[in-house]
Amino acid sequence: MKHWKLLALTALLAGCQQDDKASGNDAAKAEQPSAQETPDAKSASINLPDGIQLIETVERKGNETVIPYQKYQLDNGLTVVLHQDDSDPLAHVDVTYHVGSAREELGKSGFAHFFEHMMFQGSEHVADEEHFKIVSEAGGTLNGTTNSDRTNYFQTVPVNQLEKILWLEADRMGFLLKAVTQEKFEVQRETVKNERGQRVDNRPYGRLGETVAEALYPHGHPYSWPVIGYMDDLNRVNVNDLKKFFLRWYGPNNATLTIGGAVDAEETLALVNKYFGSIPRGPEVTMPEKAPVTLDADRYVSFEDNVHLPLIYMTFPTTYARSADEAPLDLLAEILGGGRTSLFYKNLVKNQFAVQATVSHPCQELACQFTMYALPNPASGKSLADLEKIMRDTFAEFEKRGVTEDDLLKAKAKHESNTIFGLQSVAGKVSQLAAYETFTGNPDYISQDIERYNSVTKEDVMRVYNQYIKGKNAVVLSVVPNGKENMVAKKDTYTPAPRDFVATSSPKSDDLDLRIAKDDFDRSVTPKAGANPLVSVPDFWRATTDNKLTVLGAKNLETPTTSLLIKIPGGHYHTSKDKAGLAALTAGLMNESTEKRSTEEMSLALQKLGANINIRATDTTVNIFVSSLTKNLSETMALVNEKILMPAFDESDFNRLKAQTIQGIENSKKQPESLAMQGWLKLLYGNTIAGIDNSGTVSTVNSITLDDVKGFYQSFVKPESAQLIVVSDMEKPALLKEFEVLNQWQGKSNASTKSFDKVAFDPKTVYMVNKDKAAQSVIRIGKRSIPRDFTGEYFKSGLMNFNLGGAFNSRINLNLREDKGYTYGARAYFWGDKEMGGYVASASVRADVTDKSFIEFVNEITEYQKSGMTEDEVAFMRKAVGQRDALKYETPNKKLGFMANILSYDLSENFVEKQANIIKTVSLDELNALAKKHLEIDSMAKLVVGDMETLKPQFEALGYKVEALKLPE
Template identity: 65%
Template sequence: MLVSLLAACDQGAQQQESQPESQPEQQKVEQSTKVAGVTLVETVKAQPGKTVIPYEKYVLDNGLTLILHKDNSDPLVHVDVTYHVGSGREELGKSGFAHFFEHMMFQGSENVADEQHFKLVTEAGGTMNGTTNTDRTNYFQTVPANQLEKMLWLEADRMGFLVDAVTQEKFEVQRETVKNERGQRVDNRPYGRLSERVSEALYPAGHPYSWPVIGYMEDLNRVNVNDLKAFFLRWYGPNNATITIGGDFDVNNTLKLVTKYFGSIPKGPEVSMPEKTAVTLDSDRYISMEDNVHLPLLYMSFPTVSVRHADEAPLDLLSTILGGGKTSLLYKNLVKNQIAVQAAVTHPCAELACTFNMYALPHPASGKSLADIEKIIRDTLKEFEKRGVEDDDLLKAKAQMESAFVFGLQSVSGKVSQLAANQTFTGNPNYIEEDIARYANVTKEDVLRVYKQYIQGKHAVIMSVVPNGKPEMIAAKNNFNAPERKLAEASQTSEDELQLRKAKDDFDRSKIPVAGANKPVDVPQMWQDELANGIKILGAQSIETPTTSVLLKVSAGHYYETPEKAGLSSILSSMLNESTKQRSAEEMTKELEKLGSYVNISSHDHYLTINVNALTKNFDATMVLVKEKLLQPAFEQSDFDRVRNIAIQGVKNSKKNAGYLASTAYRQLLHADNIGALPGGGTEASLANLTLQDVKSFYEKHFKPSGGQLIVVSDLGQGAVKKGISMLSDWQGKGPKLALELPQPKSETGVIYLVHKDNSAQSAIRIGKRSLTRDITGEFYKSYLMNFPLGGAFNSRINLNLREDKGYTYGARSYFSGDRLSGSYTASAEVRADATDKSIVEFINEIKNYAEKGITAEELAFMRNAINQKDALKYETPGAKLGFLAQILEYDLTPAFVKQRADIVDSITAEEINALAKKHLKLEEMIMVVVGNSKVLKPQLEALGYKVINYEI
């Protein structure tokens, strides 16, 4: 639970870096292709025994790089456009521009109307997004194969024809959206400003990594729309971009389409690699911050190298030895003995710099201060100096590296992303083999050398984050203040200063390309079986990567608990990840890491689930360890005490998160006084009630194979897979059937339940009611279709209103959710605190208008196209196939349900949808939950005419 709160602490962990071009075993080609204006540079083919992504690389006359990866395994294509520009190319005082353009690029261009990009991609049955980091911005879509030309038209229009469509009005709306994003992801999130503060202290003033990727809001407030346009004209030319296309397409036709839509876009200014300035510190810099958190945190950051530097790989390995999970030294010295609830080491890298980061959150019961934690961390470094590097350290790192690369190739999007990043930062799409080699070649001496060079005796930024009003908890007195941002008076760009570039075409760009017929999508071929102990098996073969994925579902979830012991299943799942009768948790983790295998055990409402991902060559060995985990848990008292205490601290910490508070209150109000009202992870009180004997008894009673469901996707055939699974046949027993009813609650409807959260930059809103239980082809599914244009897509009524029109939120939606016992209808968002009452009004208006006036003909057509063209994306990866097969097994379906759903989408009428809306969107039956500063919000909400009830979690 704490991990999610700290996941954003290290920015740029996946960023790459530019290095001299290196192209092993590639066929260099100099001649031009038959398509005018585009030159074939090289062809790389698959090589037996090597991890290679086949591709062809081209360059257009305007400098645009094109990479094509053909993969006919599924009738879809993935299109990625990566621009070599991130926050690291921004100027002092003009931060956040690169991220801002991630938003603006979806707001329409000269030939694409406002919000039309989202509409066209969604209607095509596709998915899309954009991301920004310090060094690059990318935009990507995955769509059915017949939609490729439309995607190229969309991407070309925003590359070559965006500037004239960037209006002051769009600028203002998206500036509000960015502020909402910052509020949700940074300001309103525990520890959210940690990375920003550390970067300000670590890098010298003016260094492009000294400001956050999202930027400072005062910078966006002081610039005008022409400043944004000038930034676009400087960096978003075709010569600073790479288009990578993967999937099912015709190469020659694609070359013609890319040349048609992109070839006439004029080249932008020349782009050179920014200077890399080594970052050094002349002393330890102690800084601190008070935050709305439950637990204090100590964070140490050492400057190191830059990505793909020769020392990056050994530094990564060093970070794993010191703080990479249960086999690490920090885990042993801080977490295992309950001094800290969490401790880790990371080494994120970016184009200009990397940092070696160590952090820990002390356990309140340990009595240790942040100063104590710092000393233990420094003592751990001394311990490493004596311990050195062991053989298993290298074996684990190399196995994990191999499996990470292979698992990354399971989807077309994964392969395209790898090609695009490698081309952008190295000039060589085929860098994957070199990446593997540089980790495989790390020696013990390399790890010790980089430790001495970058960590031992070196200075760091040491950050203390302490609860509000507790400044005395910091590790040491602050001795460093980041230089004040001295910004020159804003010099805004005039329209005359813009150096516009216009493409000249011999075709009409305003015409949207018409897609051909959808290619048929084959439902995965399945096989069924059952073990003698009652575990039902459903499997499918996927030969694209040498991997095997297993999902085992056991009827031992949250619903099998009693309210006073809520959290039992969750604690059991954690205990199954601890010691066995044969091995300690550390030894088990080490064995799995040496295989490059991943085992995740987690608890849900109905089931306790075991997810296994392994390289097929290590599948049998992995299943031996999985069997040991499941059937021979040691249930050590020390493991239980630590797991339970960490869970309690996680609940306390989560209460600082507005989204957690809203969801928890909402769940309580939707259910009567039973287990359904309580969070799956338990409450502070219920977790404190648990004993080790409770866990043992729950395991012995409920963790039984009979009735279990096992779904498997592998490149192996049924016989070979069955061999690996059959070792679970020794597991015997049958648990009790679930005897649980979830009656309707007595919560007051038509009112607002207000949960207080101090200093809340945003308010979390939930509006909804108990509703249908889940079905596959019945009223629940039809209601999902009904809600799609209201709140089920990006360009739904609710999201366009609250996000795009009003700028109140980063995102708003509505949805039906449910299982076999209960269901609900929910509208939700996190909104600007000062727009809480206005957001409630807009939510209510949208739901009311849709219920009263119904769906439009355009929305009905949009919904049909969007839903029925999604099939190509449903079965692509092993993970997607697992989810699809799991649904079939749980609801006892045949593959024919896919056609039944398609027929429903085609035949459902506006009258049916409108009747469902009137039936299920009755506002008088709904409750509203708002989390925020109650002192400010209560009078505002009462002014809307609602009864407001103060509610405590």
């Protein structure tokens, strides 16, 4: 059973940062593009189809960080970037359109994001709901994302399926509009509303991003409205508004097609020309003007929300992405608030004035923001006004302190390691190439990107501080609990412009300037796949260290990195329920100071290496995850050993972490999904340790002492019976030599196998967890079931469930999301470990259709259990699941997970072949028998999280008893 970490405010607020700098998707056009290589003889020998021009070829010439590629352009303006990588038999296809919410107009917000949805709903030659089905059936994965500056669509598939994906992408680029109907428009409008409800309206602090944007940017600025749009805008427009937006921005001349993997360049270009070459170019598109802003005064704004802790958020306008000032501002953010070595950590978190505080510099193509936030620790008595003063005093401290050499070293190492780790997959390399091309016109920007950080000086950091922060005005936002307006940092001094924008009138169908492609082949014929690629299970080796650690290793030459996982028996289940949270707290303290170094000193040492050590507890283990550049592995392993053998278990660290945990638990009570998880554990496991989330409850965490932590550590954190899984470009003998540093770690964990009796519940009762005035409700239907296996009944049951709830185009999701528009997504799945397992169907749904959604869940499960799968569904499952092997082992993290299962479940080396044979041969009758056995609705518990006052009479009218479920406190 997956347990959610409760202190998730960083993740919550991440959605308010409109771009992720590490992804490269926030790139902007460079001031000085890097030098480009000329086509070499190898590339020149390719027979290019008419209509395609080779622009450049870039190859690696040594050990420099570079992504080799060839860049081409079609006559219609489409840019094509090819990256050949034969390490795995797969292909990744990315189509990036240089259009995001910044290309929209007042009164018509959310169009770019809306098209992210519409472009999965079929096109002229692809039937409704077929896009997901075709890619899934090909054994692939797919998705799309939208931000303020671009929209991208991407698929990863076995390489033999490449032509099919190019056909799909070309069809929605050139042949979408005839398939965009009013009916589809209405359904996806409801889906977007559900997405907003789930990600914004029903999430604590969810309206932060759009509130800040409205205050920071002037009326009509491209960033002054949210990417997801205002629902009033989407309610007002019609389908022709969307079609006009598509015709303006989604032409081939505003797109980059990037393809990576084990592809043949000549064959791929012929396919690209066939499917994309005839699509007419759209209106001309120019690079947008940069639009940074300044403020004439501090702007104080606030809103009330259903939150536990108030929050203060301050943001200064700065520059734009890829400007000369972006890198030093990023380094300034690291110094002020980037982790445990920062000034914000010292002045706000370490002394327990705040439970969380950070600084960042999110950048977009047209403008950037220097942002910081903090949440007060209630025990400190500090108000938001107090925290604001500490923030501003910290600026003054920085001025006196200045920039140190360590500041520069750690920030630069972090950027370089993040860049290199981002290249571990073909998808990572393709997305980076696509972003660089879209925003700079130069895919070969990676070395220049690293260099612009490495060249930052102390003087550069102080210069940008003086230019953008010192004495400058900011937006200061207070988010306070409902009814607590008196808690704001300062009374509002600014009122954003009203949202009642007057938009231009909607066009008529006859006014649309449609562009029709002319072909000499039949696009309605789905391309056939080539022969299935040969997929090799990663070669791995075994060893046992002198201190009896079981080691399983594999080689990976994609990047000069090492990733390893140490799994130590003993976790949440091995504590008493009155001390729930002890395992997590112990692991958390092992992430803090050691006997040799303070928390800050340890963090600095890791940052300077560009390494990461993360220790966390699961239900049954304590896991230590390590990532390092291989060149720094010796130093990193010495720090791993120090953390394992010499945790300080410092009292001040303990008190701070304990307070943060308690506030995280309190915050979770405002999050519907967390409430659902806590209620679900209670229903399935009752009054046992397994019935409590692994973070614990307020009362159990309060009861934990430092001696309890030391006792857990002494009992369980031992090497015998532990496992070390490693993926590296280093050879086995050299790696084992590196692991010798751990030989002083001795002993055997006291962990034993844990299981829990099943708990009785009434399947005719709907158990409810109340969340007043919830914009969405959470539904869970399921039960305890069989433990996990890899070739037995559990594995086959997963195959059985695939068409019910295991794929995007499963019966449940198509019904609730695509047909009804009740949810952003619905699913069902089996879960389990070696001892226990279960089944659950779940979704977050619109509050006003909670009862209707529940009925649909029950009907779908009941019908599937009664009548089973169809022959067509079995055929789809065989193809979709059977062709996924090419994607299973690509990245080091995927290899770690694969090998961890081999050790944990003592799997035979040919278990993958056995799985493949089961997928091919399992009969419809056997699958349907499993449905009858496991999906009896009257054996399942029913849980709903939502506004109980509204929902209780609705469910009683359906014939259910309704019982309020009391959660552990």
